[in-house]
Every structure is written in structure tokens, then in C-alpha cells.
Amino acid sequence: MKYGFFLLLIVLYGCKSSDKPTPNPPVTAVDTVGKFQNPLLTSAPDPWVTVKDGFYYVMHTTGNNLRIYKTQSLSRLSQARPVTVWTPPATGANSRDIWAPELHFINGKWYIYYTADNNGVDATHRMFVLENSSADPTQGTWTDRGQLNLPDNKWAIDGTVLQLNGKLYMAWSGWETDLGGLQNIYLASLTNPYTVGTTSRIRISTPDYAWEKQGFGVNEGPEFLVHNTKVFLIYSASYCGTDLYALGQLSADTSANLLDTKAWTKAANPVFGPNGGNGAYGVGHNSFFTTPDGSQNWLVYHANAGPGQGCGDQRSMRIQPFTWKADGSPDFGSPTPLTDWIKRPSGE
Numbered sequence: 427m428k429y430g431f432f433l434l435l436i437v438l439y440g441c442k443s444s445d446k447p448t449p450n451p452p453v454t455a456v457d458t459v460g461k462f463q464n465p466l467l468t469s470a471p472d473p474w475v476t477v478k479d480g481f482y483y484v485m486h487t488t489g490n491n492l493r494i495y496k497t498q499s500l501s502r503l504s505q506a507r508p509v510t511v512w513t514p515p516a517t518g519a520n521s522r523d524i525w526a527p528e529l530h531f532i533n534g535k536w537y538i539y540y541t542a543d544n545n546g547v548d549a550t551h552r553m554f555v556l557e558n559s560s561a562d563p564t565q566g567t568w569t570d571r572g573q574l575n576l577p578d579n580k581w582a583i584d585g586t587v588l589q590l591n592g593k594l595y596m597a598w599s600g601w602e603t604d605l606g607g608l609q610n611i612y613l614a615s616l617t618n619p620y621t622v623g624t625t626s627r628i629r630i631s632t633p634d635y636a637w638e639k640q641g642f643g644v645n646e647g648p649e650f651l652v653h654n655t656k657v658f659l660i661y662s663a664s665y666c667g668t669d670l671y672a673l674g675q676l677s678a679d680t681s682a683n684l685l686d687t688k689a690w691t692k693a694a695n696p697v698f699g700p701n702g703g704n705g706a707y708g709v710g711h712n713s714f715f716t717t718p719d720g721s722q723n724w725l726v727y728h729a730n731a732g733p734g735q736g737c738g739d740q741r742s743m744r745i746q747p748f749t750w751k752a753d754g755s756p757d758f759g760s761p762t763p764l765t766d767w768i769k770r771p772s773g774e
Contacts, residue, residue, distance in 0.1 A: 461767040462501040465742035472526040472584075472647070472711045473743040475500065475726045480718045483563060485527045485538070486728075486743060490514070492527050492538060492556075496564050500715075500745065501770045509564040512556060514542060519573060520554050522546040526584045526647070526711070529563060530619075532594070536563040537619045539574075539596075541583040549606070552576075553585040553598060555620045571620035576612075577627040580604060584711075587616070588650040590657060594619065595684060597659060599646035600627070608633055608643040611661055611676070613685060630690045631661065631676055637696055638674065641665025645674070647711040654754050655680050662710035663696065667737035669707040669730070672699035677755065698725070698758040705731045706761030708741065717772040722747055724771060725758050747771075 520542035560566025633643030
């Protein structure tokens with residue numbers, strides 16, 4: 427009897443022991459102080475970032491006004507509150523569809539370049555410029571410098587400027603005629619931030635490849651990037667409403683005559699594109715910034731989190747660092763997954 431009793435205890439004890447749950451592996455805590463996740467803003471098409479005196483200034487398309495964010499921690503942008511610096515008139519040439527604003531500091535003053543149309547008529551889209559002499563662009567008075575009289579006076583959007591070798595240039599996306607069709611990238615010189623210095627525009631890119639013609643042929647959103655002896659112009663290709671919207675690249679020598687179309691070379695393939703597995707569709711309309719300490723280069727862009735979300739307010743603002751290839755061209759990699767934790771920009 428004793429033997430049977432002890433045997434029963436052993437069996438029961440053994441069964442009880444085997445029913446214990448297997449301990450879970452230790453959870454590694456995420457460093458939320460030193461890292462962040464994209465997106466910075468859930469709705470921010472055409473994001474633009476510039477850095478001055480330790481502050482990041484951010485703009486993006488709202489459609490009906492111009493707003494500036496100011497922050498010393500870009501990765502915490504959602505905690506900042508934008509300041510509305512300009513509201514369009516009720517009617518007129520720049521009254522509607524305010525798109526793709528950019529903030530530039532040129533010769534001691536701030537300038538905002540933006541595109542707008544006359545009472546919602548898309549074919550009337552043109553480039554406009556505002557000026558502010560305040561040290562802080564979220565303060566002071568913005569003076570309307572009016573429409574930029576670009577050569578040929580055709581449909582024009584997405585203007586950006588480049589200061590190089592003592593000269594000032596503007597690049598933009600436009601139509602060849604008044605009837606629409608392909609969107610090309612044009613270039614002109616400026617004598618000052620609001621005055622065009624050339625009588626003709628130079629077309630430096632047109633949709634050539636199949637990846638530039640998804641939906642319809644588009645080259646838009648040009649952005650300059652200078653590195654060593656090269657100037658790169660990164661642009662957005664294909665219709666923004668397609669999931670295949672991507673970034674293309676033109677390049678020229680900094681010593682070249684940039685107003686000569688032969689000075690520019692186009693990359694045959696996209697340099698940055700969509701990745702559905704990483705939650706990045708319709709990737710494009712980018713900008714760049716260097717951290718205030720000058721140690722890091724970052725790419726800014728918008729993308730949709732899911733397929734078929736089009737060219738609307740679901741385009742979120744994202745950032746990620748990039749490096750340089752051996753040939754001196756930028757290496758943007760692939761869109762960072764939305765689940766990834768990214769080390770904050772240097773200095774934050």
C-alpha cells in the first residue's frame with residue numbers, strides 16, 4: 427500500500443510539473459527616447475524641410491493656406507503647432523489649390539515659393555512668391571511679391587530654387603503648351619528671388635521611360651541636392667495617384683552650364699520607389715535636409731500606407747537617413763517599414 431501511495435504522489439507531481447507554462451523570452455524594451463517611427467505627420471503631402479540656426483522649419487500642402495512648423499526635434503514634429511503665415515485672397519490668380527510650398531533663406535531674407543490657380547481652374551496654375559525679412563519666418567510680415575513671370579507663361583507647379591556658384595536658378599514642372607499633356611522639368615535663371623533672368627525656359631527632362639508614365643507621363647516635384655562636384659535633381663515620376671509613383675534622378679557637374687540641356691544626365695531607373703511590404707505606396711515629392719551639426723543627410727518624402735489611396739490627404743510625411751555611393755551619387759535605399767524604430771536625427 428505504501429508503495430502504491432508514493433507512486434501515485436510521484437505521478438501526480440510529475441503531471442503538475444509538466445503543466446507549467448514555458449517562460450516567455452525577455453522583452454527587449456524599445457528606446458523611445460533615442461528612436462522614433464514614421465510617419466511624422468499622418469497627412470502631409472509634398473513635405474518640405476529646411477534647417478537654420480538649430481531649428482527645423484517644415485511646410486506641406488494644405489490646399490488652402492501656407493503654414494510653417496518650427497521645432498528643434500524634427501522626429502517629434504507631431505508635437506509642434508503650425509503657424510499660418512498666409513491665407514489666399516477670396517478670388518484671383520492665386521486664390522485656390524495652394525500646392526507644394528517651399529521655404530528658402532536667400533540673401534538674408536526668407537522666401538516661400540508656392541503654386542496656385544485662379545478660382546480652381548487647374549490650367550491657370552502658376553508660381554508665386556512671398557518675402558519676409560524677419561529672422562524667424564513664423565513671425566514678421568510676409569510681403570506678396572506676386573507671380574513669378576516664368577518664360578512662356580505656361581502651366582507651372584512645384585517650383586524650387588538652387589543657389590550655386592553665385593547664381594540663382596529655379597526648376598519647376600510644367601506643360602509644353604496650354605493644352606496639357608506631358609509634365610516636364612524646366613529650368614531658368616533668376617536675377618533675384620522673385621525676378622526671372624532668362625527669356626526662355628530650358629527643358630531638362632521629359633517622361634522617357636515606362637516607369638515615368640504610369641497613369642500618364644509626369645516629371646514633377648524637382649529638388650536639388652549638391653554633393654562634392656555634382657548637382658543632382660531628384661524628381662517625382664508618373665501620376666501621383668498611382669501606387670508606382672517614384673523618384674528619378676538627373677545629374678550635372680557643378681562647373682557645367684546648367685542651362686544647357688546637354689549638361690544633364692538622367693538615370694535609367696528609379697532611385698527610390700514604392701515597397702508595399704514596408705507600407706509605402708505612391709512614394710514621392712521629396713526634399714532633403716542635413717542635421718544642424720552637419721553630420722547626417724536625410725530624405726523627406728510622402729507615401730501612402732496602403733494601395734489605391736491615391737493623391738490625397740492620406741499621404742503621410744516620412745524621413746530616413748541616406749548615404750552616398752562610391753561614385754558620389756545618393757543612396758536612398760528602400761522606404762523604411764512603418765514598424766521600424768529609427769534612430770533620431772543627430773542632436774535630438
